[in-house]
Amino acid sequence: MAAKAVLAIDQGTTSTRAMIFDARGGVLARAQAELRQHFPAEGWVEHDPEDIWRDTLQVCRDALAKAVLEAKEIAAIGITNQRETTVVWERATGKPIHRAIVWQDRRTAEACRKLEAVHGMAVAAKTGLVIDAYFSASKIAWILDQVPGARARAEAGELAFGTIDCFLLWRLTGGKSHRTDATNAARTLLYDIRAQAWDDGLLKLFGVPKAVLPEVLDNAADFGTTDPALLGAAIPVAGMAGDQQAATVGQVCFEAGQIKSTYGTGCFALLNTGATFVPSKNRLLTTIAYRLGGRATYALEGSIFAAGSTIQWLRDGLKLIKSAGETEALARGGAGTGSVYLVPAFTGLGAPYWDPFARGAIMGLTRDTGIADIVRAGLEAVCYQTGDLMGAMTDDFGKAPTTLRVDGGMTVNDWVMQRLADLLGVPVERPVVTETTALGAAFLAGLQVGVFPSLDALTKIWARDRRFEPDMAVEERTRLRQGWIDAVRRVRSES
Numbered sequence: 001m002a003a004k005a006v007l008a009i010d011q012g013t014t015s016t017r018a019m020i021f022d023a024r025g026g027v028l029a030r031a032q033a034e035l036r037q038h039f040p041a042e043g044w045v046e047h048d049p050e051d052i053w054r055d056t057l058q059v060c061r062d063a064l065a066k067a068v069l070e071a072k073e074i075a076a077i078g079i080t081n082q083r084e085t086t087v088v089w090e091r092a093t094g095k096p097i098h099r100a101i102v103w104q105d106r107r108t109a110e111a112c113r114k115l116e117a118v119h120g121m122a123v124a125a126k127t128g129l130v131i132d133a134y135f136s137a138s139k140i141a142w143i144l145d146q147v148p149g150a151r152a153r154a155e156a157g158e159l160a161f162g163t164i165d166c167f168l169l170w171r172l173t174g175g176k177s178h179r180t181d182a183t184n185a186a187r188t189l190l191y192d193i194r195a196q197a198w199d200d201g202l203l204k205l206f207g208v209p210k211a212v213l214p215e216v217l218d219n220a221a222d223f224g225t226t227d228p229a230l231l232g233a234a235i236p237v238a239g240m241a242g243d244q245q246a247a248t249v250g251q252v253c254f255e256a257g258q259i260k261s262t263y264g265t266g267c268f269a270l271l272n273t274g275a276t277f278v279p280s281k282n283r284l285l286t287t288i289a290y291r292l293g294g295r296a297t298y299a300l301e302g303s304i305f306a307a308g309s310t311i312q313w314l315r316d317g318l319k320l321i322k323s324a325g326e327t328e329a330l331a332r333g334g335a336g337t338g339s340v341y342l343v344p345a346f347t348g349l350g351a352p353y354w355d356p357f358a359r360g361a362i363m364g365l366t367r368d369t370g371i372a373d374i375v376r377a378g379l380e381a382v383c384y385q386t387g388d389l390m391g392a393m394t395d396d397f398g399k400a401p402t403t404l405r406v407d408g409g410m411t412v413n414d415w416v417m418q419r420l421a422d423l424l425g426v427p428v429e430r431p432v433v434t435e436t437t438a439l440g441a442a443f444l445a446g447l448q449v450g451v452f453p454s455l456d457a458l459t460k461i462w463a464r465d466r467r468f469e470p471d472m473a474v475e476e477r478t479r480l481r482q483g484w485i486d487a488v489r490r491v492r493s494e495s
């Protein structure tokens with residue numbers, strides 16, 4: 001019988017996971033390892049690629065053992081990864097010449113700010129991005145300039161660049177495949193997402209030699225096969241996508257107008273805009289949602305800096321609660337007038353305000369305000385900010401979304417999900433499998449090797465745990481929202 005199970009590798013910022021799924025999208029096994037973070041200077045964040053590689057092999061082996069499966073019973077591997085994090089290694093040995101520079105790292109911020117002032121518009125028209133230290137281009141240039149001799153070696157073709165997907169593929173295939181996928185390429189600032197090609201002008205602008213770049217494939221493609229010595233058989237690597245895009249696939253948001261929103265430490269929302277590259281007037285990012293059969297589907301992306309981290313702050317900073325789980329009962333028990341607002345602008349405000357100098361505040365306090373009201377305001381802030389993002393997306397896309405599909409650690413909170421539906425006026429859908437990032441990688445790999453026959457089949461596999469219908473009068477929604485807008489106005493640095 002042909003192998004029917006698919007192994008997903010989910011290499012995230014703080015952990016590396018492997019999950020094995022069956023042909024109906026059910027979870028057969030999961031394994032996880034925490035990843036050590038390095039902070040060599042203020043604003044710098046690094047990972048050791050050797051840690052990432054060691055953990056990846058280990059969690060794959062652990063997941064196989066837990067599922068009681070042999071490698072030959074795995075039809076394909078899908079990889080999803082923390083996006084933008086940059087590795088440069090020697091082609092001859094596979095050894096990195098520097099630790100990975102993580103997406104959060106700000107060491108190239110000043111250089112990027114200068115470039116943005118002059119070239120921002122032109123670069124956005126090709127890449128859909130703003131010139132920021134977040135993306136890979138300036139990180140690659142930094143490594144080539146700081147490691148002695150690296151630039152000359154790169155130009156001579158001795159060095160390879162890759163995001164984590166690409167580095168893992170290289171290692172898994174024993175150095176045979178230097179490839180990435182369109183969604184990861186789309187986050188480098190070097191890839192023209194309309195032309196679907198590396199762009200010579202961008203390479204020149206950021207000082208990156210073409211010789212270091214990987215080949216870019218669709219998200220479901222033949223990326224290579226694993227070295228049999230690693231897992232016990234040669235397994236095709238057949239799917240690959242950046243984490244937020246993989247989650248979009250895992251949530252089967254295949255129609256233009258569908259949104260997925262992931263609520264972890266922060267929150268990332270992606271709106272599928274179909275075959276159209278929609279530039280943003282609200283400084284959202286335009287990106288590739290996925291590319292299949294050579295055809296790109298685009299997305300608008302927005303993020304909220306503080307989602308679950310607000311709850312962590314209520315727990316660890318203010319010590320109002322002992323665990324995140326307590327917030328649900330507290331929110332239900334609060335007086336519920338909705339007059340307290342917490343604006344979690346701990347590190348400024350993101351889209352659509354873009355105010356890095358704004359700082360947080362709690363407003364609307366009265367003599368009878370209690371812990372429950374403040375906790376509730378912290379939870380509601382996530383809902384209001386999602387509303388801000390959806391407003392920006394609707395404005396850019398020209399159409400309001402019909403539903404919101406959610407995942408991530410915060411979505412276990414039923415009160416937040418209902419409040420989200422109420423405050424957005426849009427139904428909120430939560431899937432049975434909330435590890436949608438890994439599921440999306442498995443979907444892509446399984447599509448390529450025929451475990452899943454089509455996108456339609458995936459749509460049927462996706463199972464809803466619960467749908468939260470809006471249940472709030474329009475006047476009440478408008479009144480509460482107005483209060484939020486007023487609270488944000490008061491914390492803005494220019495007001």
Ligand code: ADP
Nearest residue numbers: 263264265308309311312324325408409410413
């Ligand atoms: P990440 O992948 O960013 O580490 P997760 O998806 O694991 O995050 O989600 C963890 C976050 O979810 C934490 O910030 C935590 O505060 C929040 N969280 C977990 N459970 C709840 C809950 N019941 N109510 C509200 N927030 C929660």
